[in-house]
Amino acid sequence: ACTEVAPIVGDFSEHIVFSDCFTPHTVERFTGKHGGAIYGSPKKVSDGSMGYENLVLAGTDQGFLGIVGAMLSGVSMVNKHILSKL
Structure with missing residues (x-):
């Protein structure tokens, strides 16, 4: 993501302190929602x-x-x- 916006806002990658992302697998793992559904049952x-x-x-x-x-x-x-x- 940093490389996509760098031409617009400059290289800020050295200033990133923490980054996180999630996938349907991690959503299911941590919430128990089948298939990683994020919007209810x-x-x-x-x-x-x-x-x-x-x-x-x-x-x-x-x-x-x-x-x-x-x-x-x-x-x-x-x-x-x-x-x-x-």
């Missing part, structure tokens, strides 16, 4: 139902991706499971 539960009363799944395991997806998931589950009962 491969099984999506679109309605959030977990089979227990008052337990609802929200977040990236619910079907949306990223930070905004996790937020939208929470809003969707509140609308479906809480506000609909008020």
